[in-house]
Amino acid sequence: MAGPAVSFTLNPANGVPIYRQIIQQIEYAILSGRVQPGDRLPTIRSLAVDLKINPNTIARAYGELEIRGILATQVGSGTYVSDKAPLLGEAVSAEEGLSRKIQEVLGSFVQDMKALGLDKAELPELIRGYREGEADDVQKTE
Amino acid sequence: MAGPAVSFTLNPANGVPIYRQIIQQIEYAILSGRVQPGDRLPTIRSLAVDLKINPNTIARAYGELEIRGILATQVGSGTYVSDKAPLLGEAVSAEEGLSRKIQEVLGSFVQDMKALGLDKAELPELIRGYREGEADDVQKTE
Amino acid sequence: MAGPAVSFTLNPANGVPIYRQIIQQIEYAILSGRVQPGDRLPTIRSLAVDLKINPNTIARAYGELEIRGILATQVGSGTYVSDKAPLLGEAVSAEEGLSRKIQEVLGSFVQDMKALGLDKAELPELIRGYREGEADDVQKTE
């Protein structure tokens, strides 16, 4: 619990590009409030070591978030979450940004389960029965 | 309800390659039993017209599933679900295959929600409150 | 003898699709041990230039072998022989895989010759008399 506010969990074999997994996890951490504007992110090098991936990949993720105004780099000091960060996309408030993303994730979950033959009404029960299992092939920080 | 057994819904802007979306929807339809071994899939050309994409893209999806033994094609006649299809991956029975996939989808949903700051206990309530909205930018068959 | 471990020889006019000829030659090179797990294959583009064919055709061959678990690609780096590659098909050992394929090729040779009126007993003599001629219309690497 003393680790960084953004903990990264990468799955290099699930088809989603690694730099995109990193972007998503930073976005989620910001939206959920675990990371606040002004917070400092891990350096590219330290993250690269932790996650055992190419520093370029992290640089690309940070770079894209910077272009979108979500992160800001201060040379010689580090990378910080920008003040306007919570307003991801076209959201007008932090709450709305979080809520949108939740609806989006929820929507594709319900749709996937429908495609697998499960009705929305069956899902709460299914979730209650869910026990976190083994991760397949995952690299985590901390 | 009189439409084809596999209905396709594509989201061209979510980063997942189109041919992979098609593959997934066929797999899910087979796992859920909506499509049975021996069933004929839509022709490449008709699907291409319906989904407004290039026939080669459909052919690629069908082709990968054929290499994996899930589909079988008879040139001049069409593409069919193979007899051994329900045993996707290393599953030893159709039920096990479906169950595995459900756990997999469920797992990443719970994990995503956790990253957005929601605890597992909050999810059933969230789902109950979910109203199906119209998706953003989606192409469907039918 | 200092060339690449897989040398490709295509016959564009024998009815066998080019991408299948490539697949076969990679398989044979693996089965015979000339190419080992972990070895890097020629890049798609360089092979395309060498063989004077479209890069997509090479990509298709590599792609099918990847789906079958025989190759693994690392984008930005290249295409490699997978660790489990020698166990092609249902073979349980590299030796068995090679032996099976040899019997298969041998079987169709004997059968073809029988259809041409030659008995098995005549074949050893025939082979001894065989002088390697120049092939008709062939494209080779190197």
Next chain:
Amino acid sequence: MAGPAVSFTLNPANGVPIYRQIIQQIEYAILSGRVQPGDRLPTIRSLAVDLKINPNTIARAYGELEIRGILATQVGSGTYVSDKAPLLGEAVSAEEGLSRKIQEVLGSFVQDMKALGLDKAELPELIRGYREGEADDVQKTE
């Protein structure tokens, strides 16, 4: 031994189109002398029944051989091997036609085996040790 002079052995799953397998077997039978000019071939319908395939497929094989002057159809009477049949391709004598085909088959056999790591010198021994095994998945006449 009382069957037709051309006995057909089809393998629907080896990638070679069925009509091409039929053409090859007729060619081989002619080249080897098992079938002589003037001999009558089985009717399309009877062959279709024997081989359990679509009559169109046989019609196509016969049709192609007719275009090449190897077969001749007499309406109402049947299909016959033409007088000039043994001169397949550009061969100037029946012996030369047979010899060419034998060299061709032999050449690709030696090449395949070389690709599998076997030297020409090892092949006679290999053939002597060969025992005809089970056919995989084959349909034969008679």
Next chain:
DNA sequence: GTGGTCTAGACCACA
């Protein structure tokens, strides 16, 4: 009318 093969070329993702 099915699906299969191949080409040409554009643009993207990744190291």
Next chain:
DNA sequence: GTGGTCTAGACCACT
């Protein structure tokens, strides 16, 4: 520089 995705279109193989 790697490989990946998609399009457009030509031509072939087969029923």
